[in-house]
Amino acid sequence: MSRVFNFSAGPAALPEPVLRQAAEEMLDWQGSGMSVMEMSHRGREFIGICEEAEATLRRLLAVPPHFRILFMQGGGLGENAIVPMNLSGGGAVDVVVTGAWSRKSLAEAGKYADARAAADTRDDGHTSLPPPAQWRLRDGAAYVHVCSNETIHGVEMATLPDLAALGCRAPLVVDCSSHVLSRPVDWSRVGLAFAGAQKNVGPAGLTLVFVREDLLGRALAICPSAFDYRLVADNGSMFNTPPTYGIYVAGLVFRWIEAEGGVAEMDRRADARAARVYGCIDGSGGFYVNRVQRTARSRMNLPFFLADERLQDDFLAGAKAAGLVQLKGHKSVGGLRASLYNAMPMAGVEALVDYLADFQRRRG
Amino acid sequence: MSRVFNFSAGPAALPEPVLRQAAEEMLDWQGSGMSVMEMSHRGREFIGICEEAEATLRRLLAVPPHFRILFMQGGGLGENAIVPMNLSGGGAVDVVVTGAWSRKSLAEAGKYADARAAADTRDDGHTSLPPPAQWRLRDGAAYVHVCSNETIHGVEMATLPDLAALGCRAPLVVDCSSHVLSRPVDWSRVGLAFAGAQKNVGPAGLTLVFVREDLLGRALAICPSAFDYRLVADNGSMFNTPPTYGIYVAGLVFRWIEAEGGVAEMDRRADARAARVYGCIDGSGGFYVNRVQRTARSRMNLPFFLADERLQDDFLAGAKAAGLVQLKGHKSVGGLRASLYNAMPMAGVEALVDYLADFQRRRG
Structure with a gap:
């Protein structure tokens, strides 16, 4: 399994x-x-x-x-x-x-x-x-x-x-x-x-x-x-x-x-997770884009887009092959979305960030 | 277990x-x-x-x-x-x-x-x-x-x-x-x-x-x-x-x-389960009582009473000790109730009927 x-x-x-x-x-x-x-x-x-x-x-x-x-x-x-x-x-x-x-x-x-x-x-x-x-x-x-x-x-x-x-x-x-x-x-x-x-x-x-x-x-x-x-x-x-x-x-x-440390610890982890993914998006030189004002950005649901939307199907297929699933955006806004709820371990975030960087290296 | x-x-x-x-x-x-x-x-x-x-x-x-x-x-x-x-x-x-x-x-x-x-x-x-x-x-x-x-x-x-x-x-x-x-x-x-x-x-x-x-x-x-x-x-x-x-x-x-044979088989089993328990109640000479007219009786939910309601707590405690649980009647009508849904195996019905007979033998 x-x-x-x-x-x-x-x-x-x-x-x-x-x-x-x-x-x-x-x-x-x-x-x-x-x-x-x-x-x-x-x-x-x-x-x-x-x-x-x-x-x-x-x-x-x-x-x-x-x-x-x-x-x-x-x-x-x-x-x-x-x-x-x-x-x-x-x-x-x-x-x-x-x-x-x-x-x-x-x-x-x-x-x-x-x-x-x-x-x-x-x-x-x-x-x-x-x-x-x-x-x-x-x-x-x-x-x-x-x-x-x-x-x-x-x-x-x-x-x-x-x-x-x-x-x-x-x-x-x-x-x-x-x-x-x-x-x-x-x-x-x-x-x-x-x-x-x-x-x-x-x-x-x-x-x-x-x-x-x-x-x-x-x-x-x-x-x-x-x-x-x-x-x-x-x-x-x-x-x-x-x-x-x-x-x-x-x-x-x-x-x-x-047992994990309560809501204070969930709060700290949410900060850490979101900082890592937004950091990767913002540092991509426009390859990935999130349009929400920084002070209004959600730590739980991170919608983002590929500047070249023609790459999206390849992005999703590669993500799935790497064990990263359900990254498609909501149909009403399109693009991609990563939801980082309490149960998402940092290892999942690191795997996502690695994939984002790798995909950009290969296709950017 | x-x-x-x-x-x-x-x-x-x-x-x-x-x-x-x-x-x-x-x-x-x-x-x-x-x-x-x-x-x-x-x-x-x-x-x-x-x-x-x-x-x-x-x-x-x-x-x-x-x-x-x-x-x-x-x-x-x-x-x-x-x-x-x-x-x-x-x-x-x-x-x-x-x-x-x-x-x-x-x-x-x-x-x-x-x-x-x-x-x-x-x-x-x-x-x-x-x-x-x-x-x-x-x-x-x-x-x-x-x-x-x-x-x-x-x-x-x-x-x-x-x-x-x-x-x-x-x-x-x-x-x-x-x-x-x-x-x-x-x-x-x-x-x-x-x-x-x-x-x-x-x-x-x-x-x-x-x-x-x-x-x-x-x-x-x-x-x-x-x-x-x-x-x-x-x-x-x-x-x-x-x-x-x-x-x-x-x-x-x-x-x-x-896989068990469909609704026709569930129907047959419901008949068999209900017949066994109502038979035991009706054959108890009034020790156990169900007041519903025979043609109106439910095969799924069988409410019944002990003629001597002072025995009820002992009945329920003994049933629980025998691994037969949730036999208490609904609070609005009192008494006892056996619900015999599709998932109740005949072994459960036989265990209930054995217990009903045994309890009557000891306390009747």
């Missing part, structure tokens, strides 16, 4: 020790005689697994007690509807459009609320971050939505906006799907944060929601019960049957992060 | 060969160098896995070409909202209430439609099936909803109602979560069927939806895009990231069923 280095934007690479433990426990979780997949979500064993996953996640991100952590389903696209059904009250919603994901959030919120773009970087191809002081925020908005890491356009907020300092009292909603657990979170600035699991957390089909308790209980009448944050919170994420196996694998990932 | 016999109503026991294969392929699916959990849902490997799962399921249940098969999220409780958001048009919905699950469906549909009970067996404690000829069906109803197997009350429809023969032109919606793939389906009687995976199919977090093509494209404006059947169908269940690992495991289960 030979494992590849997998640069997929999601579902994405998971830590190998997590996969090994999942494989070992597949038929018999810790002497229970059952796979975790086979356990009743109401049974003692699974409730323990779920509680430990939540507690570890809470420690890792220092989530304060007045935030509830929910394990839900439907991913980021699901939350694009679930958030306004729960928080908009049918009122005004301001969305900061910094790429494809926040644009989708804006469109979906429009089904339930008076949703408008508070800023939009479309004109520069989503290669910058608009300064919060320039956002057009409305008095009385139900919430302000940001995507703190745009998976497709490769734009990341290094810090979350301080809405209170801008004189805005609306809660901040953060789609942090593709960089959750890669840096600390300043919860004093957050009302709600959500993340699809399939990047830094675990298998697709699980969504993490962090919600300030005072925001519970505001759902519109048309909000499905299974997606009403109040009901989900009151039932410990078991109003309906949760994605139990996904929660188990996520719990293993959380423990792996803790 | 010693595997138990797991009578959980769901998440529930899975075939051991499926779990073995999942464990073996966890770090490297068929030479890809990746776990299925790590695969992009847009990649060649996963698309192949998903297409094969769907094709096998279609063969197993002889699903006609004018039905689409969707892999969704949210489970049965999610579908209770998703179905009326897609099919009701805000009009009339008739629900046949035969137990706890159809009652939940009625309540949730009431958020989106003029939902009424076409029949309700509450007065006999949901121990019977109301004859279709007695259902109060309204002209022009958007659909008629039945739960063809009530997991909690242990009531099962051996055949689906023929609405056309009753002069009703509304499509039939079938919640078949807890007995899908245990008997053939007469698709000529069905408009839409859905099933949470966590009983006969695979891990929790995956929902199967079978929908007649002419019913697509009717969603209410407030239906979340991620749950709009038309969008899900047009995107091959990849409008949002699907629960990829769940689809993979479901695919292994489908292949296991096919």
Whole structure:
């Protein structure tokens, strides 16, 4: 068996020790005689697994007690509807459009609320971050939505906006799907944060929601019960049957992060990984190009282009032959993309950088 | 390692060969160098896995070409909202209430439609099936909803109602979560069927939806895009990231069923398992009691009671010591329950029947 280095934007690479433990426990979780997949979500064993996953996640991100952590389903696209059904009250919603994901959030919120773009970087191809002081925020908005890491356009907020300092009292909603657990979170600035699991957390089909308790209980009448944050919170994420196996694998990932040194260490590694790859791109004399402003660049998702796009198929074929897979860019922007999530080891980054240099040597 | 016999109503026991294969392929699916959990849902490997799962399921249940098969999220409780958001048009919905699950469906549909009970067996404690000829069906109803197997009350429809023969032109919606793939389906009687995976199919977090093509494209404006059947169908269940690992495991289960002899063989085994356990209960001279009318009894979920309920804790403790777990009844009805899904081997049934007889001998 030979494992590849997998640069997929999601579902994405998971830590190998997590996969090994999942494989070992597949038929018999810790002497229970059952796979975790086979356990009743109401049974003692699974409730323990779920509680430990939540507690570890809470420690890792220092989530304060007045935030509830929910394990839900439907991913980021699901939350694009679930958030306004729960928080908009049918009122005004301001969305900061910094790429494809926040644009989708804006469109979906429009089904339930008076949703408008508070800023939009479309004109520069989503290669910058608009300064919060320039956002057009409305008095009385139900919430302000940001995507703190745009998976497709490769734009990341290094810090979350301080809405209170801008004189805005609306809660901040953060789609942090593709960089959750890669840096600390300043919860004093957050009302709600959500993340699809399939990047830094675990298998697709699980969504993490962090919600300030005072925001519970505001759902519109048309909000499905299974997606009403109040009901989900009151039932410990078991109003309906949760994605139990996904929660188990996520719990293993959380423990792996803790054992590796926690979010501070993930933060340090993300810096190191991104510096290495952007350094190689920027040092290529224009052979490889990333167009995002340096201060807005994502450490998780690095879109880039070959100046001569005719080389792209050869680049991808050679990468695959070298065990470097899923480097093709998203179809909406084209080009190439390297996603460097927590589970990507430095050896994978070095292999990528070596390949970039080698390909340029041969074809540049 | 010693595997138990797991009578959980769901998440529930899975075939051991499926779990073995999942464990073996966890770090490297068929030479890809990746776990299925790590695969992009847009990649060649996963698309192949998903297409094969769907094709096998279609063969197993002889699903006609004018039905689409969707892999969704949210489970049965999610579908209770998703179905009326897609099919009701805000009009009339008739629900046949035969137990706890159809009652939940009625309540949730009431958020989106003029939902009424076409029949309700509450007065006999949901121990019977109301004859279709007695259902109060309204002209022009958007659909008629039945739960063809009530997991909690242990009531099962051996055949689906023929609405056309009753002069009703509304499509039939079938919640078949807890007995899908245990008997053939007469698709000529069905408009839409859905099933949470966590009983006969695979891990929790995956929902199967079978929908007649002419019913697509009717969603209410407030239906979340991620749950709009038309969008899900047009995107091959990849409008949002699907629960990829769940689809993979479901695919292994489908292949296991096919290798064992298909749905006809599952049907035969379900008869044999249920006959053995009901025979033991009915032959106990009233020591064990099942109150459901014989023609309405579920082959999948067998709720029963000890005539002397003070013995229940001892019964459950002894069962657990004998490796028979999850026999406690649902909290809303109390007592005991044995769920006998496709993955329950006859050896598990014999072990249960032996234990029932032995316990009665010692305590009767």
